[in-house]
Each structure stands twice: as C-alpha cells, then as structure tokens.
Amino acid sequence: MEIIKNSKRFIKDCYAIAKYKTPAIRPLSINNKVRKKIEEFNENGFLKLECDRFLDVAKYLDDAYFKKIEEHNNVIVESDFQNPNRRFSIKELKKNEYVAGGMQISAYISLLDEKLSSLLFDDEIHSILYGYYKRQHYFRNQPRIMKVDYKGVNKINNGNMHVDHLHQVSIILNVSDISMNDTHTEYVPGSHKRSFLRHGIQMPVEKSMELVKSYSNRVHFTGKKGTLYIFDTSGFHCGNYQQGNSRKIMHLNFTTGHHMTSVYDDPDDIKTYIKNSNWPDYINNSLNKAIKFKPDF
Numbered sequence: 001m002e003i004i005k006n007s008k009r010f011i012k013d014c015y016a017i018a019k020y021k022t023p024a025i026r027p028l029s030i031n032n033k034v035r036k037k038i039e040e041f042n043e044n045g046f047l048k049l050e051c052d053r054f055l056d057v058a059k060y061l062d063d064a065y066f067k068k069i070e071e072h073n074n075v076i077v078e079s080d081f082q083n084p085n086r087r088f089s090i091k092e093l094k095k096n097e098y099v100a101g102g103m104q105i106s107a108y109i110s111l112l113d114e115k116l117s118s119l120l121f122d123d124e125i126h127s128i129l130y131g132y133y134k135r136q137h138y139f140r141n142q143p144r145i146m147k148v149d150y151k152g153v154n155k156i157n158n159g160n161m162h163v164d165h166l167h168q169v170s171i172i173l174n175v176s177d178i179s180m181n182d183t184h185t186e187y188v189p190g191s192h193k194r195s196f197l198r199h200g201i202q203m204p205v206e207k208s209m210e211l212v213k214s215y216s217n218r219v220h221f222t223g224k225k226g227t228l229y230i231f232d233t234s235g236f237h238c239g240n241y242q243q244g245n246s247r248k249i250m251h252l253n254f255t256t257g258h259h260m261t262s263v264y265d266d267p268d269d270i271k272t273y274i275k276n277s278n279w280p281d282y283i284n285n286s287l288n289k290a291i292k293f294k295p296d297f
C-alpha cells in the first residue's frame with residue numbers, strides 16, 4: 001500500500017513540474033570555473049560564493065533597505081509598494097511563528113532595482129543555475145529581505161529540518177556578518193540526492209526529522225557580510241536559532257517555472273525594464289514570466 005501511495009504522490013508532484021514546458025538548455029559559454037562550480041553543486045547540493053560585487057550589494061541593501069525600515073523601529077508600516085518608488089512591500093508579521101522566531105523585518109523588494117542587478121542578473125550565478133537545472137530557470141517570486149533577532153530562551157536547533165519544493169533552488173546573501181553564535185541556516189550536504197520515489201518530493205516535517213538522522217554532516221551558512229550561498233531546497237535544511245547578533249539576509253528563490261507566486265512589480269515597469277536592458281534571453285524570459293503574475297492588492 002505504501003508503495004502505491006508513494007507512487008501516486010510522486011506522479012502528482014512530477015506533474016506540477018512537468019506541465020511547465022520550458023525551453024531545453026541551449027549551449028551556454030560555460031567556462032571551466034563555472035563548470036567546476038556546477039559539479040560541486042551537483043555533488044553537495046549547495047555552493048558558497050564570496051566576491052566583492054556581492055559585498056557591494058550587501059552594503060547597498062543595508063543602507064537603502066534595512067536602515068530605512070529600522071528607522072520605523074521595525075514597526076510594520078503600510079506597504080511602501082504603492083509609492084512611486086515602489087521599492088519594497090512589508091509582509092504580514094503577525095503570525096505567531098514569525099514572532100517566536102524573532103522576525104523583525106520580512107519585506108519583498110523589487111526585481112527592478114538597478115543597484116541589485118549586479119547580483120540578481122549575475123552571469124556566473126545564472127550560468128550555474130542553468131547548468132544545474134539543465135533547463136530554463138525562473139525567479140519564483142521577488143527577492144525578500146529578512147532580519148531576525150532571536151531572543152528566545154530555548155535554542156531551536158535541528159528541530160525543524162525540512163525540505164521545500166522539488167527543483168527549488170534558493171540563494172541567501174548575508175547582509176550582516178553571521179557567525180555560529182548567530183541565527184543561521186543549516187544544510188545537510190548530499191541530502192538533495194535522496195530517492196524521491198521512496199520518500200516523496202515534499203514530505204512532512206516529522207518524516208524529514210526522522211530521515212535526516214541517517215546523515216551525519218551539517219553545513220552552517222555562516223560568513224562575512226556579502227557571503228552568498230546557493231542551495232537546492234530539496235535537501236534537508238533548517239533554521240538554527242541563536243541569541244547572537246541580528247541576522248540580516250536577502251533571500252531569492254528559483255524554479256523551472258512551477259510554484260510561481262505573485263510578483264508586485266508593475267508589469268509595465270517590467271516591460272520597459274526588459275526593453276531597456278541587455279540581459280540574455282534566459283533572464284528576459286524569467287522577467288517576462290513575472291509579468292503574468294498580478295499583484296495581490
């Protein structure tokens with residue numbers, strides 16, 4: 001019975017992905033450095049990248065976004081997204097799990113902010129994603145910035161190991177220096193290679209917590225401001241909450257076209273943005289796809 005149940009679930013999950021007929025991979029000029037990174041990503045399920053251009057973006061995010069919101073004393077203000085600048089929208093933070101986890105800021109920001117484009121449309125990152133997926137990839141939703149200041153009495157650790165959607169790859173950029181004593185993401189290298197047929201693609205947290213016991217390695221997504229991690233979220237991961245310094249990050253999600261969510265950028269803005277930009281096709285496609293998703297409000 002279990003095998004029939006798992007097979008049905010597998011087919012259902014695969015359908016969600018397969019129904020998006022995205023273009024097959026085209027030859028990209030992938031140099032040796034990038035090819036090695038793709039191999040490493042395939043092997044471990046994550047990559048750590050450090051370079052000055054990411055640090056510049058982290059500094060910009062801190063000054064232009066975090067400090068601006070912190071001026072409001074981290075209080076949730078009406079969405080600024082309706083302003084002419086439309087640079088960020090504040091996510092509802094009243095959910096108990098956010099408050100308990102010390103979430104102070106969680107805001108979607110614009111794909112159209114040119115000062116972010118050196119990271120959002122970075123050639124190396126997109127070549128790695130394209131090479132990893134072996135097909136077209138898309139931004140699943142907008143970039144999100146988050147600040148967590150966990151002051152809970154109990155250390156929450158390994159208690160929330162889970163997996164996300166199949167074929168979702170996420171990026172975390174550290175906007176503050178993050179050490180082992182600060183809240184950070186923990187990842188189980190190699191666990192993205194588990195059998196989807198035997199264990200399901202999306203599994204309950206209880207099952208994840210049981211299965212993860214067979215893996216001994218843990219990687220901690222720590223590092224200086226500007227450190228960037230790319231990881232396959234079908235591998236086990238969790239938040240490791242610590243009472244250290246505030247953790248500030250930018251978070252990006254990619255899929256091959258499935259599980260897309262609303263994008264708040266104005267479709268006309270995006271059209272103009274594409275017209276005026278010189279991005280390769282695979283980036284233009286991603287933004288074009290975003291046009292189809294209307295704002296919620």
Ligand SMILES: [Fe+2]
Binds near residue numbers: 163164233237
């Ligand atoms: Fe997750």
